[in-house]
Amino acid sequence: MKAIIISTILAVFLIGGSFMLTRNESSQTETALENNVSIVDGVQIVEIRAKGGYFPRKSVAQAGVPTVVRFVTNGTFDCSSAVRIPSLDIRTNLPPSGSTDVNLGTVEMSVLEVTCAMGMYSFEIEFKA
Secondary structure (H helix, E strand, O other): OHHHHHHHHHHHHHHHHHHHHHHHHHHHHHHHHHHOEEEEOOEEEEEEEEOOOEEOOEEEEEOOOEEEEEEEEEOOOOHHHEEEEHHHOEEEEOOOEEEEEEEEEEOOOEEEEEEEOOOOOEEEEEEEO
């Protein structure tokens, strides 16, 4: 009986800990959403991490500003290293590690969908006035 009680308490701590870790990861993703768009020398840069998908999954950028998507890879060997932007007819392969800029030009108000070559991973950039 004592072993069952100890096992139950241990299980509760493990499950609770996993929920806490999951919640912290969500907070980090939300923070990245707020901080991944910047304007440098009149060019808007949307920074996206590519590995096992794209992060953050949604970015908000300013419409009517020349825009570059900066893909940052670090040991990326999955299909997120092959980027497709169908509406702009853009396809590019990213290196396993490094930084790659993809020029979008000046995008007007819209939602831009970006996927990997296989369509498994995606993210979007919403351009607002």
